[in-house]
Amino acid sequence: MKTRFLAPLLIALAMTGCATQKQAGLPLDTVTQAASAGPLSITEAQVITDNDAAFLSKLRMVRNAQRSIDMMYYIYADDHSSSVLTSALIDAARRGVTVRLLVDYHTNYKHLDLFSLMEKEGNGNLQVRLYNRPTRNIVKDAVYLTMGCSPETAAARPEACSAEKFAAIDKLFADETINGRPAAERNISNLDIGNSGLFLSGLYSKRGDVMALAVQSGQHIDAQSLKDGASTTTPEQEEQLKRLGKAYWESRTGAPFQRLASNAELFFAFAMYGGQLNPIKETVTSLLPVDRKLSDDELRDWDHLTDYLHHKLLLVDRRELQMGGRNVENSYHMRPNPLTSKYVFMDTDIHALLSQGGDAVATAFDSLWNFDTMVATLAEVRQHAPNDFVIAMKYAEKACDGETGKAERDACIKKELEGAAPSLDKRMADCRTTMEENARAYNETYLPTIPKQPSQTFAVDSGSVLAYLENIPFNRALPPEKRVRTYGAPVGDEAKSGKYIHDVWLKEIPAVCAAATPDAPKRLILHNAYFFPAANLTHELSRMVNGDYDCSNVTVTVLTNSIQTTDLNVVNLAARHALKAFTEFYQQQGDPAKRAKFDYYEYQPRPDEPLSLHTKVSVFGDDVTIGSANADVRSFMMDSNNVMFVRNAPGFLAEYTAFVQRLLDDPARTKKLNDYFTATPRDTMLQEDLATFRQILAKYGVDKKLNEEQRKEVEARFVQMLNDAYELTKGSIDTGSSAAKRRENQDTFNGEFKPI
Template sequence: MTTRMSMRRALIAAALLLLPAGCGGNAYLSERTAETGLLSEESVWLHASAGPLFFSRAQVIAGNDDAFRSKLGLIEGARRSIDAMYYIFADDYSSSVLAEALIAAARRGVRVRLLLDYHSNYRHLDLFSMMQRRAGGEDALAVRFYNRPTREMVKDAAYLTLGCGQGEKLPEADCAPAKMAEIDRRFAGETIDGRPAAELNISNLNVAGSGLFLSGMYARNAGLMALAVQEGQGIDPARFQRGGATSPEELESLKKIGRLYLSSRIGSPVARLAARIQLAMAFAFYGDVLDPVYAAFTGYLPAERDRPASADREWEHATDFMHHKLLLADGVRLQLGGRNVEDSYHMRRNEMLGKYMFEDTDVVAELTAGGAAVTRSFETLWNFRPMVAAIDEIRSHAPNDYAANERAVAQAEAACTGEAEGAARDACLNRALTRRTEGVEAREARRFREMQEKAQRYRTAYRYRGSPDPSPRFDVDAGAALSYIENVPFHGASEAAHDARSLGAVNGEEAAYGKRMHGLWLAGLEDACRTATAARPQRVILHNAYFFPPSNLMRRFAEMIDGTIDCGHVTVTVLTNSIATTDLKVVNLFGRHAAKAFAEYYRDRHDPVRGARFEYYEYLGGAASESARGQLSLHTKVSVLGDSLIVGSANADVRSYMMDSNNGLFIRRAAALTARYTAHVNVLLADAARTSDVTRIIADTPRAAILAEDRATLRAEMARYRAERFIDAAQADRVETRMVEMLNRAYDLARAVLAGGPGSRRAEAEFNRLFKPI
C-alpha cells in the first residue's frame, strides 16, 4: 500500500510540474471537485504535502500541560531523528527543559534539525549556537533560520552604511563612484555552495556597517540601525569572523561600538534617525498606517544605487514568518498545531508565567505509513536556500556581537552616571565595558548556565508539573483520513527542488502560489455546503485566535450567505478573541471593520432559503480572564468543515495567506471527532461568562462609535510605546488621522469584496496587499 501511495503522489507531483503557470482551470482540483464542488480525496492529495497518513493513534490536545508533556515525550523517546519547525523558541522555563532534552537526544545519537523563524529567534542566536556546540556540532544538532535577508537587502544595508546617503555630516567624498563600484565588485564575486550568490539571491557578506544594520533590524534595536547608517563606514566588519574564539581585537571593536552607541544617544543625527526607526518598528504591524521600517531609512539610499524592481517587494516580505509548528520524531510520531515553544503555550496560569496564557490546540499522531513524505516536506524547507541560513552564515552577514552586548552597554552607562562628560567619563566607560563585554564563548557559557537554571526551576517550582491536566482530549476516529498540509514559499509541487521564492498570492490561484491550506479551506467550505441537507445539516466552525480574513475567504463567505452557493443547511460559527483578550490588538482593530462590513452584508443580503446562517462570537475579558500571571487569550487555529477538521498554525487573517508559512493536519471522515469538538465549542458558546454573540451588535453599532473606540485604543497603544519620545502632538494627530483613513479603507474594501461584481477583483487584490503585514 505504501509503495502504491508513493507512486501515486509522484505521478501527481510530476503532472503539476508539467503544467504551465496561469493555464486555465485549477490544477489542484480533481475533475469531480471542479464540476460538483464536492471535495474529492484526489483534490485533498493534490493540495497535501504528505498523505494519506495512516496511524495507529491520534489525539487532539487542548491542554497546555498535556501538549508540553507530549512534546517532551516525543523528544525523549526519539531514537533516530528529530525534525522541528517553530515560529518562537523561547529561553524561558519550559523551553529550557525542551532545549536540554534536544541536546541530550543529540548526544545519544539522534540527529536533530531545528528550523526557526529568523525574526523571532535572532535574539537567541547564542542560545542556539550553544545548543549546537554542546550537542557535538551541526552533524548532531543543527539549527537553521527561515527568511534570511535577500541579496538585495544586504546590498541595500551596505549602501546605507557607506556614508553615501543624504543624512547629516556625511562627506561627499565617501560617495565617490569608484567606492560604489568597488562594493558592486565585491558582491559580484561572491559564491555560496560553489554557486554564484546572485543565482540564489542571497549574500553572506558584511560590508561597511551592513552587518550591524541588519543585526539591529533583527534584534529590533533602532539605535544600532541608526548608528550603522551614520557610523558604519568607521566599523571594520573584518573584526568578526564565523564562530570560533573571540580575539582581543574583536573585544576592542565591541567596546568601540558600545562607546559610539552611548555617545550618540542624545541630540545627534543618530538619535534622531533612531527615533524614526523606533517609531516605525513599534507600529510595524499596523500595515500602511505608519511607514514601515524600510520607509524610515529609504531617504538614506544613494540615488546612484541601481536597484532591481524586485528589491522593494523583497522588503515588503522581509517579515514573512516561519509560522509552522511541527515536531516529528523518528519520522513516525508527530505533533503540530498552534503552539510555539514558550511558557505561555506550555503552562497553566501560575506565578511563573508572563503576560499571557494561551488557550491552544495541537494534534499528536503515531504514524504507520506516510511519515517519510512528512520528512521530505520538512527537508524541502530545510534546504530551501533562498530563504534559509545556518548559524555560521548569520554570524557572517548579521553578526550579533554588538546586539548581544546591549546589556553590558546599559550596565556601563549606569556605572558611569556620576562622571562628567569628557576624558574621565570615557575612561570609566572603557573600564566598565572591559569588565562586562562578552565574546561568543562567554555568551554561550552564560546561556548554558541559564538554560540549566531555568529547566531546574521548572522541575522544582512549577506547581502543576506533576498534576493531571484537566483540559479535554479528543480521539481521532480510527478510520479517519489524515493529510499533512502547508502554505509554502514557492510554486509547484512540494516534493520538487526549489531555487526560486514566490511572494504573496493571487486569489483563484492559491495552491499554485504555495498557499495550499487556503486552497483546501476554500474547497472545504464549499464542500460543507454541497453535502448539507435538511436531514443532515452541516456545521462550519472557525475557532481561531484572529479573524481578519483575506479577501478570498471573505468572498467565499459572501457566496455562502447570499445563496450564490446553496448553503441553506449550514451554520457558520466564528469564535475568536475580543479586543480585551487578544495579544494583537491591531488585528482586532482592523478585523472588526471588515467584520462590520460582513455583518451588514449578512443582515441585508442573507438569502433565507439558500443562505448559510452566520454567528460571530468573541471571548470576554474581565476578571475571569485576566491575571498578573497569565491573561487568558485564545491562540487556537481549528476549523470544523462538516465532518472534516483542520488543526494547524494558520490564522484566519490576511498575513497567514499572503506572507507566512503554515502547516496543519486535514482530518476527513472523522464524524465522531468533529461531533466532540463541536460539542466542546457549544459549551463555550453557552457560557455567558466566557463568550458573547456580537453578530447583531457589530452590524447595528454605528461606525462612528466603533471609530471612537479605535481612536482611544490607538492612543493607549501609543502611550504604551511612549511615542511622545519620537513624535510631537501634531505628528501624533497625523498618525491618528492616517489610522482612521486605513480603518475606513478596510471597511470600504471589505464591502466591495463582499458585493462582488466588476470591481471586486481589484478590491480583493488591494485588500490583501494593504493589510498583509497585520
C-alpha cells in the same frame, strides 16, 4: 513501491465507509493533491487542549526518540519549559539521535548564542537553521545605508555620492558564491561590509540605537576605499567592539543619531499596522542620510521582511508527530503561575502515531530545511549579521541594572563597553547556566504543581484519514533545483504560490454547502485566535450569502479573541471594519432563501483566568483542520504554516463541536456580537477604535516619540487604514461589480493588510 499501492487503497477506504453511505464534501483526492504528505493513516491520535499535557507529550517524544527529531517553530524561547526541552534535545543528540531545528530568523535571532551552544553540545548530531534570512537586496541596502563617500564626491551632488556607492557595492557583490553557486542566483548574501552586519544585527535585535550607530558611524567608511579593496576591519575583534562602544557614546547625544534611532523605533512600533500606517518605502528611506530610490525588487523584499516561519511541528523517528498552534515558550506550555509572563494561551495540538505517511512528512520538512534561498545556517548568520556588539550591549546593560540614576547608569554602561567584550565561549557558558537554572526551576517549582487528574483530550477515531497541508514559499510541483521564492499570492493562484492550506479552505466552502441538507445540516466553525480573513476568503464566504451557493442548511460560527483578550490588538481593530462591511452585505445583498446563518463570537476577559486564545482549528462540515494557520490575511500572504486535515472522525467531530458549543453557551466566556455590528454606526466604531489606538500608543510610550504634527498624521493614517479595511472589503464582495474589479480590490486589500 509499497506506498504507491497503499495510497489508492486508503483513499478508497476513506471514500467508501459503509457500503450504503455516500461520502459527501470535498473529494479526498483534491485534498491529497494539495497536501505535502497524505493520506496518512494512524495507529492512534489525540487532540490536546491542555498546555501541560501538550508540553509533557512533546518532552516524552524527545526523550524516547531513537533515530531522528525534526522540529519547526516560530518562537523557540530560553525560558523554563523551553530549557527543559532544550536539555532533552541535547541529550538526544548525545545518544546519537539526529536533531534538526528550524526556527524563524526574525523572532529568534536574539537566541543565536543559545543555538550555537546546542550545536556545540550536540556532538555533531544537532543542527539549527534560521528561516527568512535577509535577501541579497536587503544586505546590499544595509551596505548602502552604512557607507559614506569619498570627500570629493561627498562635497558634490547627492546623486554623485549615490552613484559612487552603487559602483562600490556592485563590485563588492559581483563574484560572491555560496556553497559553490553564485549568490545572486538566489538573491542571498553572506557579506558583511563596513557596518552592514551591525545594521542587520540591530534590525533583527529590534535595537533602533544600534541601527542608528551603524548608519551614522558608517558614513565615515569611504565607498571608494572599499571599492579599491581596502579593509575597514581589524583582526582584533576586541578593539573593534571597543571602537563601536566609543562611537556609540559619542554619537548618542547628537541630533542625527537621535533622529535615526527614533525613526527606527517607530518602524518597530508600527511594523504590524499595515501598508497605510507604515509604508515600508517611507520607513526605510527615512533612515537614509541621502536620497535613495528603492527598486521594485528591493521594495518587495522589504515588504516581506517579516515573512515568518509560522510552522509548529515536532516529528520523531518519522512515525510520531505533534503539531498545532503552540510555540516553544512558557506561555504555551504552562497554566498561569509566577513563572509565566503576561499572556498564557489557550491552544490546540494534535498528536499522532503514524502507521503510514511519516516519511512523506519528513520529506516536506527536508524541502523547507534545504531551501537555502530563505534558510541560513548559524555560521552564515554570524557572517552577514554578527551579534557580538548587540550582545556586548546586553551584557553591559545587565551589569548596570543596579544603578538607579540615568547619569550613573550611562556612566556604568560606557565603562563596561570600554572593557573586554564577552567572548562567544563565555556567552555560551552563560546560556548553559541559564538553561540549567530555568530547567531546575521548572522541574522543582512548577512540575510538582501540575494536576494529577487527566486533562481534557479528544480521541481521533481510529478509522480517520489525515493529510498534512502547508503554506510554503515555493511551488511544490517544481523540482527542488527549480524552486524560487514566492512572495504573497495573487487571488486565484493560491496553489501555484504555495498557499495550499488556503487553496483547500476555499474549495471546502462550496463543498460544505453542497453536502448540507435539512435532515443533515452542516457547520463551518472558525475557532481561531485572529480573524481578519484574506479578501479572497471573505469573498468566498460572501458567496454563502448572495445565492451563488445554496447554504441554507449551513451555520457559520466564528469564535475569536476580543480586544481585551488578544495579544495582537491591531488585528481586532482592522477586522472590526471588515466585519462591518460583511454585516451590511449580509443584510443588503444576501439571499434569505439560500444564505447561511452567520454568528460571530468573542472571548470575554476573565480576571480570575487571564487567558488569550491561540487555537487555530477550523471545522468544514465533516472535515477538521488543526494547525498553525490563522484565518487572517498575514497567514495567506506572508507566513509559512502547516495544518493537519482530519476526515472520517465522526466521534472526534461530535466531541469538539460540543466543546465549542459549551463555550458559546457560557456568557462568562464568550459574547455574541451580531447585533453590535448590525446596529452600531461606523462613525461610532471609528471613534471607539481611535480612542483604543491612543491608549495603545500611550501604553507603549510611542506617543512620547511623536510631536503634535506627527501624532495627528499617525492618527489620520490609522483612520484611513480602518476606512480601507471597510471600503476594500465592500469592493471585494460587491455583487454589483465585475469579477475583475472584485479581484482587483481583493489583491489590493491583501497587499495593504498583509503585515497585520
